[in-house]
Amino acid sequence: MTDWFSATMEAGGNVTINGVSYPGGSISIGRDGILIDGEVQGNILGLPQIIVNIIGNVGKVQTATGDIDIQGDCTDVYSTSGDIHCWSVDGDVQNVSGDINCGNVAGNVKTLSGNIRYKQG
Numbered sequence: 001m002t003d004w005f006s007a008t009m010e011a012g013g014n015v016t017i018n019g020v021s022y023p024g025g026s027i028s029i030g031r032d033g034i035l036i037d038g039e040v041q042g043n044i045l046g047l048p049q050i051i052v053n054i055i056g057n058v059g060k061v062q063t064a065t066g067d068i069d070i071q072g073d074c075t076d077v078y079s080t081s082g083d084i085h086c087w088s089v090d091g092d093v094q095n096v097s098g099d100i101n102c103g104n105v106a107g108n109v110k111t112l113s114g115n116i117r118y119k120q121g
Contacts, residue, residue, distance in 0.1 A: 005029040005050050005063040013056030013072070050082075060091075067098070076107070083114070093118070 006028040007015060015027050017034065024036035029050060033043040050066030054074075061068060062078040070077070070086035076093070077084050083098045092107035093100050100111050102118040109118050
């Protein structure tokens with residue numbers, strides 16, 4: 001599966017993708033559909049604009065397209081196209097096209113096209 005979005009949640013986390021909430025540990029979206037902990041939960045036709053809202057702490061989050069809003073701490077966040085909003089990040093935040101607005105970031109913060117606001121920590 002080629003992932004358009006993937007995240008590894010910590011215990012008790014929840015991900016909302018385009019308005020639909022999914023509890024689970026490992027979440028990915030690709031041509032084969034939405035997979036939660038290895039089980040297909042639905043299909044997405046074509047390359048969608050993905051809007052991701054995560055409540056809870058999460059490991060690595062990456063998306064090819066779409067906005068990412070994390071209400072919790074995370075390890076790393078990567079996006080090709082879309083805005084990134086998050087609390088503290090233990091690693092890096094990278095974006096090709098879109099704004100980055102985060103709390104403390106321990107690693108590097110980079111976007112090629114967009115504004116960056118964060119606290120270095």
